[in-house]
Amino acid sequence: MAVVATAITRIFFSKPARGFMRETVTGGWRLRKPKAVRSTRREGSGNLARLSAIKKLGQSRWLLAMLVGLAWALAYPEPRWSIFAWLVPGCLLAVVSGREGWRLFGLAFLAALVFRLVSLRFLLNIPHTGGAVGGWLALSVSAALFSAAWAWICGVWFRCGLVDQNWPWIKRFCFGLFAAAVWVGIEMFQARALGGYPWNFLGVTQFENNPLIQIAAFTGVYGVSFLIVWFSVSVLFAILKIRRATANPWAWMTDLAAPCIVLVCVCTFGFLRLDVIVKISEPFRVAVVQPSIPQRLIWESGNKEERMDKVLELSELALVSKPDVLIWPESSAPVTQENWPRVKRLLQEANTPLILGIDDFERDADTGEDRFYNSAAFVPVDDSAPVVYRKRRLVMFGEYIPFEKALPFMKYLSPIGASFSAGTEAVQFPVGEGKTTMAPVICYEDAFPHGVREHVLPGTTLLVNLTNDGWFGEGPAQWQHAANAVFRCIENRVPMVRSCNNGLSCWVDRFGRVRRFFGEENGDIYGAGFAVFEIPLGQALGRSFYNRHGDVFGWSCLVLGLAGIIARLAKRRLHTRRKIG
Numbered sequence: 001m002a003v004v005a006t007a008i009t010r011i012f013f014s015k016p017a018r019g020f021m022r023e024t025v026t027g028g029w030r031l032r033k034p035k036a037v038r039s040t041r042r043e044g045s046g047n048l049a050r051l052s053a054i055k056k057l058g059q060s061r062w063l064l065a066m067l068v069g070l071a072w073a074l075a076y077p078e079p080r081w082s083i084f085a086w087l088v089p090g091c092l093l094a095v096v097s098g099r100e101g102w103r104l105f106g107l108a109f110l111a112a113l114v115f116r117l118v119s120l121r122f123l124l125n126i127p128h129t130g131g132a133v134g135g136w137l138a139l140s141v142s143a144a145l146f147s148a149a150w151a152w153i154c155g156v157w158f159r160c161g162l163v164d165q166n167w168p169w170i171k172r173f174c175f176g177l178f179a180a181a182v183w184v185g186i187e188m189f190q191a192r193a194l195g196g197y198p199w200n201f202l203g204v205t206q207f208e209n210n211p212l213i214q215i216a217a218f219t220g221v222y223g224v225s226f227l228i229v230w231f232s233v234s235v236l237f238a239i240l241k242i243r244r245a246t247a248n249p250w251a252w253m254t255d256l257a258a259p260c261i262v263l264v265c266v267c268t269f270g271f272l273r274l275d276v277i278v279k280i281s282e283p284f285r286v287a288v289v290q291p292s293i294p295q296r297l298i299w300e301s302g303n304k305e306e307r308m309d310k311v312l313e314l315s316e317l318a319l320v321s322k323p324d325v326l327i328w329p330e331s332s333a334p335v336t337q338e339n340w341p342r343v344k345r346l347l348q349e350a351n352t353p354l355i356l357g358i359d360d361f362e363r364d365a366d367t368g369e370d371r372f373y374n375s376a377a378f379v380p381v382d383d384s385a386p387v388v389y390r391k392r393r394l395v396m397f398g399e400y401i402p403f404e405k406a407l408p409f410m411k412y413l414s415p416i417g418a419s420f421s422a423g424t425e426a427v428q429f430p431v432g433e434g435k436t437t438m439a440p441v442i443c444y445e446d447a448f449p450h451g452v453r454e455h456v457l458p459g460t461t462l463l464v465n466l467t468n469d470g471w472f473g474e475g476p477a478q479w480q481h482a483a484n485a486v487f488r489c490i491e492n493r494v495p496m497v498r499s500c501n502n503g504l505s506c507w508v509d510r511f512g513r514v515r516r517f518f519g520e521e522n523g524d525i526y527g528a529g530f531a532v533f534e535i536p537l538g539q540a541l542g543r544s545f546y547n548r549h550g551d552v553f554g555w556s557c558l559v560l561g562l563a564g565i566i567a568r569l570a571k572r573r574l575h576t577r578r579k580i581g
Contacts, residue, residue, distance in 0.1 A: 082209065351381055464496070
C-alpha cells in the first residue's frame with residue numbers, strides 16, 4: 001500500500017524536477033523545460049539515453065493505465081488477488097487526473113480494455129478461431145466502455161477534486177459517495193443493456209471474503225462494489241492529504257474514518273450472520289455428473305452414442321450411493337428417442353429422478369415455424385411428463401445470432417447453426433414428492449442478480465445451475481463463473497448446486513461459502529467423474545431483503561449518480577451565464 005501511494009504521489013502530485021518550470025493549468029500541473037537550460041552531459045551517451053527512456057516510460061500515464069488494468073484483472077480468478085480491487089478505482093482516478101476530453105476517456109478506456117482483455121482471455125479457447133478472437137475483442141471493447149464511462153464522468157464533472165487539496169472534508173466525503181454511486185449505477189445499466197452482461201462486477205472479487213459479502217442479502221453484489229469504490233477513492237484523498245504539509249499530521253484520517261467505520265460495521269454484521277445456527281434436517285443428497293466432454297465433440301454429430309455411454313456409465317457409479325436426485329450438466333447428454341429407454345430404465349432401477357439439460361422445440365401454431373429452446377428438464381421416476389424450464393437469457397453468438405434475418409452474414413461469426421428462442425417464465429422442480437423445490441437456471445443465468453431473484457419464489461429450497469463451460473477449455477472461466485454464482489446464494493438466502501460439463505461442479509451454502517467442489521481431493525477440477533453432495537437444507541431463514549424488494553439499493557445509487565451529474569451541469573451552466581453577463 002505504501003509503495004503504491006508513494007508511486008502515485010511522486011508521479012502525479014510531486015513538485016517539478018530541477019531544470020523544469022511549473023505552469024499552472026486547470027486540473028493539474030504541466031511541465032515545460034526552459035529554453036535557457038542546457039544539458040551538460042555528453043550527447044549520445046548510451047547509458048544516459050537508456051535511463052532517460054526508462055524514466056520517461058515509468059512516468060507515462062498510458063503505461064500506468066495499462067498497469068491499473070492488469071491489477072484490476074488479477075483481482076479476479078485466477079489468480080484472485082482480491083486486495084488489488086481496493087486500489088483500482090482510486091488509482092484509475094489518479095491516472096486520469098488533470099486530463100480532459102478524449103485524453104481522459106482514452107486513459108480510462110485503456111485501463112478498462114486491458115482489464116477486460118486479460119480477465120476474458122478464456123474466450124480465446126473457444127474452438128472456433130475466427131469467432132473466438134472476434135468475440136474476445138468485441139466483448140472486451142464493449143464492456144470496457146462501461147468501466148471507462150465511470151472515470152470519464154468523475155473526471156469531467158469533478159476533475160478539480162483530484163488535485164485541489166483545499167477541498168473541505170464534506171466535499172471530499174460527498175465526492176467519494178458520488179463516485180461509488182455512479183459505479184453502481186453503471187453496473188446496474190450494464191446488467192440490463194442489450195440483454196445484459198453482468199459478468200465480473202467489482203464486488204465479485206471479494207467472493208471469498210465471507211463476512212464482508214453478507215451485505216449482499218440487502219444490497220445485492222452492488223453493495224460490495226459500492227464499499228470498494230468508496231474506500232478506494234477515500235484512500236486517494238488521504239494520500240493527497242499526507243502529501244500536503246499541515247499543522248495536523250493526522251488530518252488524512254478524516255478521509256478514511258467514515259468508510260472504515262462502515263466496513264467494520266458491515267464485517268461485524270457478517271460475522272454475526274455466519275454464526276447463526278440453522279436447524280439441520282436430514283441432508284439432501286445430490287449426485288452430479290461431470291463428463292468433461294470437449295466442445296468440439298459436442299458439435300460433432302457422429303459421436304452421440306459414445307458421449308451417451310460415458311454419461312450413463314458415470315451415472316451408474318454415482319447412483320450406487322442412492323442420491324435423492326441425479327443431475328446432468330447442460331449439453332452433455334445427447335438424448336434421443338433411441339436411447340431414452342436406457343435412461344428411464346436406469347432411473348427406475350435406482351428409484352432416482354433426473355435433472356438434465358436438453359434441446360427442446362415447439363412449432364408455432366400460427367406461422368408453422370419451429371422454435372428451439374435451450375432447456376432443463378426434471379424427469380420423475382414414474383411415467384409422468386417431465387417438467388421443462390426454457391432458458392430466458394441467451395448468450396449472444398453462442399445461443400442466438402443478433403439481427404440474423406436482416407444481416408445474414410452475422411451467422412459466419414458464430415459456430416452455432418441456428419438461433420435458440422428465449423423462454424418466458426421461471427419454473428420450479430418438485431423433488432421428493434414436493435419436499436424439496438429446486439429452481440433451475442442454465443449457463444450464465446446465475447450471473448444475473450435480478451434474474452435469479454425472479455426464480456427464487458416463496459418455498460424454493462435449492463437453486464440448481466446446469467452449465468457447459470467446456471466452450472472455454474481449462475482456464476479461469478470456471479472459477480469466475482462460480483465466483484459470480486456465490487452472490488446469488490447470499491442475495492436470496494438459498495443454497496445452490498452447480499452441475500458443470502468440465503468444472504466447477506460444486507455446492508454453495510446460503511451464506512455464499514463453497515462447501516465442496518468436484519476435484520478438490522486431487523486438484524483436477526476439469527476432469528471427468530461424479531460427485532455426491534450432502535446438502536443440509538435446514539430450516540429456512542426467511543426471504544432476504546434483496547429477494548423481497550430487489551435492487552432498491554442499486555436503483556437508489558443510479559438516481560443519486562444522475563442527480564449529482566445534473567446538479568453539476570446546472571451549476572456549471574449558471575456559472576457560465578454569470579461570466580457572460
